[in-house]
Amino acid sequence: MNKSWNRAGACLLAVSLAAFAVPATADDDCDVPIERWQTREAVTAMARQKGWDLKRVKIDDGCYEISGEDAEGRAFKAKLDPATLEVLKIKYRRRDDRDRDRDRDRHRDRDDAARGAPGAATAAVPGAPSPAISVSGARIE
Secondary structure, three states, rough: OOOHHHHHHHHHHHHHHHHHHOOOOOOOOOOOEEEOOOOOHHHHHHHOOOOOOEEEEEEOEEEEEEEEOOOOEEEEEEEEOOOOOOOOEEEEHHHHHHHHHHHHHHHHHHHHHHHHHOOOOOOOOOOOOOOOOOOEEEEOO
């Protein structure tokens, strides 16, 4: 009985280790030979045809990855098959994400200016009191 359990345990261990030895493959990678790829100009032409305004075209995981705005003004990121230019995956960025990023940057600039951080914007922040200055010993507020 002990030998059969040891043998079963060894088999189970071997199968488990073999499963980890198999290289992981991502589902969203493209495996197209380079000679079958369409040009970047073809990518931009396809995007124009769809009414998209591209901000970036790059290659990632063997696919074209593009980002920009669609015809309705929504920000997106898409992964394209380099041979067919078929959209494999598209992800839209919510408008409130962009608003949140803009607000975060605005608050960061205001906070940096209030702290007097080096390189901070020196423009007055609406609603904030102006800093006092001293001219020839007289304090002006």
